Amino acid sequence: MGVEIKEGSVSDAEFEDMKRFVSDYLSASVENEDDGGRMRWYPWHSAEYRFNHILNVVSLATDIAEREGADVDVVRVASLFHDISKLEAEQEIHAEEGARVAREFLKTHGDYPESFIEQVCQVVADHSYQGTLTDVSMETQCLIEADILDKIGANGTSLMLLRMGYEARTHMDAAEMVERVFERGRDASRRLESDRAQSLAHQRLKRVKWFREWLEDEVPEMEHGELRQ
Template identity: 75%
Template sequence: MKTFVYEYLAASVKNEESGGRMRWYPWHSADYRYNHILNVVNLAETIAEREGADIDVARVAALFHDIAKLDADQEVHAEEGARVAREYLESHGEFPESFVDQVCKAVEDHSYQGDLSRLSKEAQSLIEADMLDKVGANGTALMLLRMGYEARTHMAAAEMVDRVLERGKDASSRVQSETAQDIAHRRLKRVKWFREWLEEEVPEMDAEPSGSPRGGRH
């Protein structure tokens, strides 16, 4: 399955005349998207196991959740991903119909923005895992990488880390399982430490974009 997912992502980029949707940012490349998927698989497994969800359903749904991310519009990539997952599962092996339905429903629901308690535990595990991968060390590294692609200097690092903190706070307010809340708390704490470390060692890090220091800093 992993090979199929990676090859599908790579083909999605290769087949685009423009080089793939937003490929000029590395996190919209096949390699980044596949790495994100694997991160979400690991997180979804952890959440599903601790919260009593079906681990196999959560794992497979996580593997397919962003398979259509590079060749479908954002608004419909979840539905398209569910379609690809169903085609694959129904043509490879002898998976029970109920298993296929659960996986595809979780993939289809992973972009849901409402109350997560309305969804299956497997879909909830997937959504929480998807949000959590964007915070913490991975999210911070990607935000710092983004500075270079936006031709910004390292002095914007604190601002970029603040974006990770805001994203983490949003995720913390939305996740519902105790496992996801615990992971979010630990990841946010580490990002806060890194933000404080930057300010402590680089006095001008918290300066205004123009370069002039804020009042009270000198």
């Protein structure tokens, strides 16, 4: 007998509509704030960065879901909505607010099964969970792992270096800042449970280590030191 192919709940066209909605929602969240929003001068608190982060997480979470046997449609849609309220709600409640927005959209756009909507919204609501990932559903685990992975590696390094400019640091502080990315990424990656996420984390942390070594090799005045494993 062959492997049963399950027809997806969400078509490519429907997913593109969701992406447009999320992008527009984030932009409106910023435009509706008279003071420009909290810490909006940092690029990762802008609508453009937040949407790019969301797309990165969609890609990573989908990859993990496909490798680990999770419901890919649930993971893709939940990943797309997971930070939709990040720019308008306080950090402590942005996950619950994101689930509320996702539920309203899914109930009014398309004919999705109630069970699918509930699964998606539960994953969105749970994505800020800080406990052991074996305690949550596989779909939630995929999203949390992807969210962690997007903050480490080359992407995390570029954001940290960009932050240096906002903090009026010089390039001589770069090695220290890159090491901070490595240490935070290493610590965060200890939460990862799936084989695929652990493999991706290993690749990304290796890139940070290489960059730090290249930087010190080219700028001798920087303080040399070994990145702790």
